[in-house]
Amino acid sequence: MRISVFGLGYVGCVSAACLAARGNEVVGVDVNPTKVELITGGNAPVVEERIGELTAEVVASGALRATTDVAAAVAATEVSLVCVGTPSAPNGSLSTAYLERVAEEIGDALAAKPAGERHTVVFRSTMLPGTCLDLLVPILEKASGRTAGVDFGVAVNPEFLREGTSVRDFFEPPKTVIGELDGPSGDVVAALYDGLPGAVFRVSIPVAEITKYADNSFHALKVGFANELGSICAALGLDSHAVMDVFLADTKLNVSPAYLRPGFAFGGSCLPKDLRGLVHAAHRADVSVPILSHVLPSNEEHLRRAFDLVARTGKRKVGLFGLSFKPGTDDLRESPLVELAERLLGKGYDLRIHDANVSLSRLLGANREFIEARLPHLGQLLAASVDEVLDHAEVILVGCKDPEVLAKLPHDRTIVDLVRLPDAPARRAEPGYVGLAW
Numbered sequence: 001m002r003i004s005v006f007g008l009g010y011v012g013c014v015s016a017a018c019l020a021a022r023g024n025e026v027v028g029v030d031v032n033p034t035k036v037e038l039i040t041g042g043n044a045p046v047v048e049e050r051i052g053e054l055t056a057e058v059v060a061s062g063a064l065r066a067t068t069d070v071a072a073a074v075a076a077t078e079v080s081l082v083c084v085g086t087p088s089a090p091n092g093s094l095s096t097a098y099l100e101r102v103a104e105e106i107g108d109a110l111a112a113k114p115a116g117e118r119h120t121v122v123f124r125s126t127m128l129p130g131t132c133l134d135l136l137v138p139i140l141e142k143a144s145g146r147t148a149g150v151d152f153g154v155a156v157n158p159e160f161l162r163e164g165t166s167v168r169d170f171f172e173p174p175k176t177v178i179g180e181l182d183g184p185s186g187d188v189v190a191a192l193y194d195g196l197p198g199a200v201f202r203v204s205i206p207v208a209e210i211t212k213y214a215d216n217s218f219h220a221l222k223v224g225f226a227n228e229l230g231s232i233c234a235a236l237g238l239d240s241h242a243v244m245d246v247f248l249a250d251t252k253l254n255v256s257p258a259y260l261r262p263g264f265a266f267g268g269s270c271l272p273k274d275l276r277g278l279v280h281a282a283h284r285a286d287v288s289v290p291i292l293s294h295v296l297p298s299n300e301e302h303l304r305r306a307f308d309l310v311a312r313t314g315k316r317k318v319g320l321f322g323l324s325f326k327p328g329t330d331d332l333r334e335s336p337l338v339e340l341a342e343r344l345l346g347k348g349y350d351l352r353i354h355d356a357n358v359s360l361s362r363l364l365g366a367n368r369e370f371i372e373a374r375l376p377h378l379g380q381l382l383a384a385s386v387d388e389v390l391d392h393a394e395v396i397l398v399g400c401k402d403p404e405v406l407a408k409l410p411h412d413r414t415i416v417d418l419v420r421l422p423d424a425p426a427r428r429a430e431p432g433y434v435g436l437a438w
Contacts, residue, residue, distance in 0.1 A: 004073040005081045008035040012083035018170040020058035027073045028066035039066035047330040050167040074109035092276030103136045107143025120153030120188045129206040153185030156208040164328040173198040179208025216274040222259040223266040224298040230262025230437030240438045262437040264418040265303040265336035268325040319393025322400030323355040330357045333370045337399045352392045354383045
């Protein structure tokens with residue numbers, strides 16, 4: 001199949017490379033020429049397990065190329081996969097500006113395609129129910145002068161890719177959700193994933209739109225629940241992971257183990273944004289959601305606990321290991337570690353940071369914009385090595401499980417553990433060790 005993928009961020013570049021690896025002819029489209037140049041050179045614009053090698057392979061084979069030319073991309077393909085961002089405002093409302101712009105551009109390009117040549121537009125971006133049918137389809141129809149479901153297809157295909165393992169998740173999905181305007185539109189999407197494992201759900205477009213919110217809101221709830229329970233256990237002198245071992249043994253009535261290990265606050269480009277969006281939508285509909293409304297405040301309280309553990313030491317020189325919101329990636333958007341670093345700097349702490357996956361020169365797009373707004377002097381804070389941080393720090397904040405970091409952590413220094421180190425049970429006997437919620 002000939003596919004154009006709009007938006008070459010995490011979801012877009014992974015989807016493009018994986019679809020190309022499955023034998024499709026793929027054109028990546030992005031307004032950022034740097035991302036297009038990276039893809040053209042066989043380089044992935046993000047740091048991600050396997051994505052670098054996979055991108056190089058499919059570009060070299062000719063299965064994947066990239067362009068900034070929307071009209072040419074649509075003209076050369078039969079399916080357009082839209083993977084642009086849908087950032088949220090401070091009040092949780094969803095920004096559809098990028099979606100609207102791409103829908104209009106694709107609509108203009110559809111107008112130039114030969115009559116009778118059916119093109120299918122598939123929205124993979126996360127958006128609230130009603131966005132596709134009430135906003136995007138009218139834009140497509142107006143710009144193209146054609147009718148959805150008759151002259152062109154429309155579908156919603158939410159992604160369930162976890163940063164850090166997204167290539168693996170693409171090829172081994174837990175499920176495939178297809179929101180179809182009509183049968184032929186759904187057939188096209190189903191063909192993209194033919195042969196992959198996991199149940200396939202062909203549903204209405206609004207049902208498909210909300211599935212990602214349902215998943216991410218529950219994931220966020222699980223993290224908050226585990227962290228609150230862990231904090232109570234820590235206050236009572238109990239090992240929260242031993243408690244959770246008992247809880248998780250019940251796989252019949254309790255939930256799966258995913259996200260249910262007490263740790264640091266959640267963050268990233270999905271969970272906070274999607275939770276805010278769902279709560280905002282509920283409030284607009286006059287629906288009370290007290291549990292969902294209090295998950296983000298609970299998460300904020302957990303982040304405050306981490307800051308307080310540093311403050312209680314009375315020491316000013318702090319070293320932070322880890323900055324991205326998830327191990328193995330360089331995504332800093334809404335990372336709780338970035339928030340923690342910002343608070344420490346705001347209170348005058350002398351901070352040094354090391355994250356092996358984060359290089360200021362490689363940060364692009366929304367990722368770079370976020371860090372420039374939150375930590376504009378990041379370049380001065382980043383340390384080139386683990387040793388540089390250790391030489392500086394009186395207090396060591398461990399926010400990652402990088403093997404080099406674990407191998408070099410001292411036993412004679414104050415350590416605030418945000419990830420539960422492998423030797424945490426033994427370290428609890430050391431006077432300088434503090435676990436966040438265990």
